Amino acid sequence: xxxxxxxxxxxxxxxxxxxxxxxxxxxxxxxxxxxxxxxxxxxxxxxxxxxxxxxxxxxxxxxxxxxxxxxxxxxxxxxxxxxxxxxxxxxxxxxxxxxxxxxxxxxxxxxxxxxxxxxxxxxxxxxxxxxxxxxxxxxxxxxxxxxxxxxxxxxxxxxxxxxxxxxxxxxxxxxxxxxxxxxxxxxxxxxxxxxxxxxxxxxxxxxxxxxxxxxxxxxxxxxxxxxxxxxxxxxxxxxxxxxxxxxxxxxxxxxxxxxxxxxxxxxxxxxxxxx
Numbered sequence: 214x215x216x217x218x219x220x221x222x223x224x225x226x227x228x229x230x231x232x233x234x235x236x237x238x239x240x241x242x243x244x245x246x247x248x249x250x251x252x253x254x255x256x257x258x259x260x261x262x263x264x265x266x267x268x269x270x271x272x273x274x275x276x277x278x279x280x281x282x283x284x285x286x287x288x289x290x291x292x293x294x295x296x297x298x299x300x301x302x303x304x305x306x307x308x309x310x311x312x313x314x315x316x317x318x319x320x321x322x323x324x325x326x327x328x329x330x331x332x333x334x335x336x337x338x339x340x341x342x343x344x345x346x347x348x349x350x351x352x353x354x355x356x357x358x359x360x361x362x363x364x365x366x367x368x369x370x371x372x373x374x375x376x377x378x379x380x381x382x383x384x385x386x387x388x389x390x391x392x393x394x395x396x397x398x399x400x401x402x403x404x405x406x407x408x409x410x411x412x413x414x415x416x417x418x419x420x421x422x423x424x425x426x427x428x429x430x431x432x433x434x435x436x437x438x439x440x441x442x443x444x445x446x447x448x449x450x451x452x453x454x455x456x457x458x459x460x461x462x463x464x465x466x467x468x469x470x471x472x473x474x475x476x477x478x479x480x481x482x483x484x485x486x487x488x
Contacts, residue, residue, distance in 0.1 A: 219243040221408055222255060222271050224298055225278030229366040230313070233397040233480035234404075242405035243272060259294055264301045273309035273408040274298055281338055288341035292348045299352045309414070310355040311407055316393065316419070316452055318343045318359060325425075325453040328359070328417045346417070356407070356414040361393035361421030361454050363400060365477030369428055373437040374483025381428055382444035389429045389441070393421035393454040394468050396476025406463040414462070419454040422468035434470035435477075 225231050226247025238245050246268075248255045257264055259278055276298035280290045295312055302310045317339030318332045334340045346357045364370060373379050381389045395403070399422055407414060432439045444450075456465060466472070477483075 218270065219272045219409075220246050220268070220270050221273050221275060221405070222246050222248060222267065223275045223277060224248045224259065224294075225276065225313075226253070228277055228279075229371075230363050230397075230400075231277050233363065233366055233477075233482075234401050236480045237398045237476070238401050239398075239405065242401070243408065245275075246271065248278075259297050260290070264297065264304070267301060267305040267308070271305065271308060273311065274302055275404050275408070276310055276312045279313060280341075285337065285341075288337055289344070291341045291345040295345045295349050295355075299349050299355055302352075302354050307354045309408055310352070311404060312345075312349065312355050312357050314346055314357045314359045314417075315339065315342045316359050316361050316421075316454055318346065319452065321449050322452065325455045326419070327455040328415070328419055328458055350416065355416075357417050358420045359417065359454070360400075361395055361419075361452075364394050364396045364431075364473040365480050365482030366397070367392075367394075369431070370435070370477060370482060373432060373435065373439075379432060379437060379439040380442040381432075381439055382448040383441040384444045384448070384450055388450075389427060390449060391425040391427050391451040391453065393419075393452060393456075394426050394431070394473050395421045396468075396473050397480035398476045399466060403459070403463050403465075410462055415458060418459050418462075419456045420459060421454045421456050422465055422473075423456060423460070424468045425451060425453040426468050426470055426473065430470040431473060434474045 221243045223245045227249045246254045250258045278294045319326045320333035320335040
């Protein structure tokens, strides 16, 4: 008898990152099942409906569903959605949950940050994601992924892809902002590898490709015109995630501007697939 293929449920499959992953998910990983509010292989309105029964061949849940903008009430939905994912896992016997958090929980650090660095979110979104993490800290099956900028799904490349004028903050040293990035193809590989990892995972993982990337270099690699503007008082110079803990679990290629743009294009940027 043939063994049934393992599958992964992706909650928030119709969001920006979920749609990007649809384009580039490798065939040698467990097949993803993308949840949507209506239609598709796993229809579920996570806010107003009980979850459908989880198919037996689902070995884990990638929880991408979340709210990025809005008032406090809207942003609190991140916690509710995370708890729904954890409840679904519990009902299915405790399958692994990879919960999408954000580098925003670190706030505006002046040094590279590891998972042991203090959290100090400076935005309502970052605060909401940290509250979400704390709400599920007791769930033994859940790992919170503090993800860097996903190339092609981030605000900078989304704006550039829509043809908006792009301006970058220029700081006193003449340099512009730098961020930790990860391409959609590498992210898919990371999610698949973590889901199938035989040992228990850490409760928190920074997720990005090694090497902070200058946003100016990223735009140049994409042949997107841009200009400088003076950095304001609250402008963030750099957010550099240290991903050594992740690199001990999965293979991580170094981030390069050209490589990130190639991954973004493979995932549909800028034609609208990740808008």
